[in-house]
Amino acid sequence: MCTPMFIAALFIIARTWKQPRCPSTDEWIRKQWYIYTMEYYSAIKKNTFESVLMRWMKLEPIIESEVSQKEKHQ
Structure with a gap:
């Protein structure tokens, strides 16, 4: 059931685990x-699109806030 996209995601995540620093914004x-x-x-x-959509709607203001904070500091 694994697709190449999810396998690629696992490699990306594994690479970031090895980094002992805080990520930038x-x-x-x-x-x-x-x-x-x-x-x-x-x-x-x-077919569970609604639950993901609700979670995304909660995350969107957080991302917008992070972006605006970054723009203020530049």
Whole structure:
């Protein structure tokens, strides 16, 4: 049931575990975006789109806040 996309995600996650530093805001946003994108596509396959959509709607203001904070500090 594993697809190449999920296998690639595992390799990316394993690479980040080896890094003993805190990720930058950009990296954090990219990782969150990737995780929720994977959840979105897996939910479409399982027809559970509504639960992922609700979770995404909760995350969206957090990401927007992080982006605006980063822009203020530049």
